[in-house]
Amino acid sequence: MTDTSALYQEVILDHNRRPRNFSVMADATVEERGVNPLCGDELTLYLRMDGDRIADASFQGSGCAISRASASMMTSLVKGKTRAEADVLVEQFRGLATGRTAMDDLPPALRAFAGVARLPQRVKCAVLAWHTLHSALAEGAGGAEGAER
């Protein structure tokens, strides 16, 4: 067996090794935390909104290569997009990760994640950043966490 992987293609390994936009944003207008309780992935997403437009995006946190590469690409892709445009991307990515969206409908950078659709146990890692973006845009309350006791 050779040292290649169906899922860990070079683009994912690269975004994992050198994540883009991996920083705390001092002047963020929205800050949203996302956790994947079963895996322990956690990230904080920072957005600087300029009216309806995402002027800047960054993230911090710890997690696996999939969640990290996904957050890295996501923050790169949504910069400059409007809320509505970003929402479309969220839907597209969720579709990809669950095997519902055809590859051709997607920005090329995201296609590397097509492999997760065959790995239901990793879907949550891949979509965590996107879910968090969705919540941040909806300005809704927290993520998967319930009431503290």
Next chain:
Amino acid sequence: MTDTSALYQEVILDHNRRPRNFSVMADATVEERGVNPLCGDELTLYLRMDGDRIADASFQGSGCAISRASASMMTSLVKGKTRAEADVLVEQFRGLATGRTAMDDLPPALRAFAGVARLPQRVKCAVLAWHTLHSALAEGAGGAEGAER
């Protein structure tokens, strides 16, 4: 199929129909309650002890034919017996009902109960009166009941 039964032989049916010693005993020296919580059989056993000897025995209560016939025969058999003699009978009967005692070792009246050994679900009915006698003689605390809440 005819109207005969392996278990319900005439002697059992007769003791059930006309139970012996079926009365409250006003001058009892020992009164012991026995219940079979799963079946709902319940009986109160009355003994009048004369020193170490069972001068009189009677019972009251409701239950199935097996438990009633068994109590009827038991009270008849132990009258006049010493504590030790009665204990031997208790052990013999328990042995019979669970298939451990050979028939020949038993007072003939009890042999009709040999059939219960094949019916584990009815063993408790057959031995209820005998268990209660055992507790009464040991002057121990209640039967199968736990703490009231």
Next chain:
Amino acid sequence: MSALVPRSDFSLLSTNPNLVYLDSAATAQKPRAVLDAMNDFYETDYANPHRGAYALSARATERYASARGAVARFFGVGDEACVIFTRGTTDSLNMVASAWGRANLGAGDEVIVTGAEHHANFVPWQQIAIERGAQFTICPLAADGRADVEALATLVSGRTKVIAFNHVSNVLGAINPVSEIVAIARAVGALTVCDGAQAAPHMFVAFDALGVDFYAASAHKMLGPMGTGVLIGRREVLDAMPPYQTGGDMIAFVGDERTTWNVLPHRLEAGTPNVAGAVGLAAACDYLTAIGMDAVAAHERALVRLAYERVSALDDVRVHGPSGSERSGVLSFTVGDIHPHDLATLLDERGICIRAGHHCAQPLMRRLGVAATARASFYIYNDENDVDQLAEALESAKRVFAVA
């Protein structure tokens, strides 16, 4: 009237062709399809779900999720996360009484149950009421054994926090007027907890339309495996209920001092789930759905009507509960002064399985004025011959005991 399904679907029944199994209200026999589904899971997709990061575990997780989906459809539940897998009806009802009750009942509050409840829907409420200092009220029964809704309407007040009642009585087969009880409860803001152990196997439950807040059932009474059941709840009440058991994957974050919880359904399913049990229950649901729950209900009604006629026609026999056409497939009766246990043993000598005793419903026995009853119950594998055998055996028993 022949059986609704081939006896050959059930190994135990086909290897015992003369067995007359009339105790399905206690537990139902298993079709091969149910055992095969569980074996297949163990032999092809077995792993701990939720916890593994490999394909086999993902398949186990998927089996569990799709079983939940099948069970949700069977019970008419749109929101699958509101189907909580439990150990059985008793576990489900204890969960509600403990977790909901401890959080919501206080001194002066009232808990109402009916006088016809199985111990599983009676004792947990009695005990939590004692613990919380709440009042425990027993709703009287109408003559046919159903909850007396007029009495109930006068009993309830703003203090009434919960009304727990059976959908179908395990002793009488009486079917409770669920929507009337729900209306009475809603009028005073009380929750409703419905014990569906005897309904789910026999009729389409349609949870979302039923209006109750909680619904409980056992797999083993509906052709499924032992050790599995469901608690179904409306999302608002489930979301507001504290966890019952803690551990495993029901958490979000476990701190040294505080813990936060996962979302439904996980929050209410602590520990490694019984995937095999869920798969078996789902297979049972599929088996029943393939027959059609209307056909199941019609078959049982027809059998029980016939049994009612045959048995109540015997001298010295008292049949408890509603008349034949208004009951689910359960028939409780007493024969002269023959103790039900003796009756059951006599019938057993002929290969007829009925149940005798208090049927875990001692409060109802007191209300019926009996210590015990004999009970015959019917399911999809029973046929007219079973009814004939029952009636003949009862006549014979009367002759043995020289009754009448």
Next chain:
Amino acid sequence: MSALVPRSDFSLLSTNPNLVYLDSAATAQKPRAVLDAMNDFYETDYANPHRGAYALSARATERYASARGAVARFFGVGDEACVIFTRGTTDSLNMVASAWGRANLGAGDEVIVTGAEHHANFVPWQQIAIERGAQFTICPLAADGRADVEALATLVSGRTKVIAFNHVSNVLGAINPVSEIVAIARAVGALTVCDGAQAAPHMFVAFDALGVDFYAASAHKMLGPMGTGVLIGRREVLDAMPPYQTGGDMIAFVGDERTTWNVLPHRLEAGTPNVAGAVGLAAACDYLTAIGMDAVAAHERALVRLAYERVSALDDVRVHGPSGSERSGVLSFTVGDIHPHDLATLLDERGICIRAGHHCAQPLMRRLGVAATARASFYIYNDENDVDQLAEALESAKRVFAVA
């Protein structure tokens, strides 16, 4: 080193000859003998036990009783009524924390757990301590992950009411010094609750000699079915503990206002018991006994020692917990900065099943200073080739991620 049992005993393993299953600490694969025993029960003796008055039900009751006997023997318990069948370890531990805890813990009392507990033996104690106003104390760990008994000895006081600890850690494989912990607890009159989920599958437990008051285990981790487990207790403590769940046959008398309880074991087993589960667990116990628990333990120690050597020899790999010879068949490790989930996915691409994550032991992860670990665990069907595959796959993973 070949496997201790033929792979052909396990359908899933024999139909997947290339599968390297290294997640038995999460759940074990099932030998055919276990599935056959359950099927046989369903197909020949199936009925509701305790409740029927017919031979079939008596046979089911007998099956249940003899399963209890087999399980009691396996765990070294003389008094069979002290073996309570539950849904699993989580259920068993929740029963003790709730039923015993609610009756025995008050403000100012102290509950001690170790920092290496599975959530199932941590969160229930944390929550009952919060509810009762008791203090919740976490005993520190020695360097090898076992409870630091010296620290424990200084922590305890007359206020300490219970010490809950694992027999074997599910993350580290570390084996706790049970008798030392028991001695410390007894000296201050505290009860001991031992989580045996990871010990019972792998060594002879000898409950009566162990000295703990309660012991919990899960069938599914010891070759048995899902949905079944045991709580074993000393008779005095079980007899003094109030019932956890109520209903069904666990009662003696159900009055309108008060209820009295049945005797052990029934008092602590509410509802229709999972006879099939008990039968399956008993079959698993018999299967293990036939191999011999000493042979089981020796096989696993040998495999894990080998795995420890191979894995810890890799650069940039950190193995957690005690050295190879002192651990049960569990190996937790981290490889460079590769996230354990990524490692597990990479290994899965080669058919190797390991687990990655916090292993339901978040408090321990904090103490180890990691977010997650990868874990390989070994059982009787594993062999030396499985260890080779694991080691090779880890080297390959390092190359993919370009670590070191």
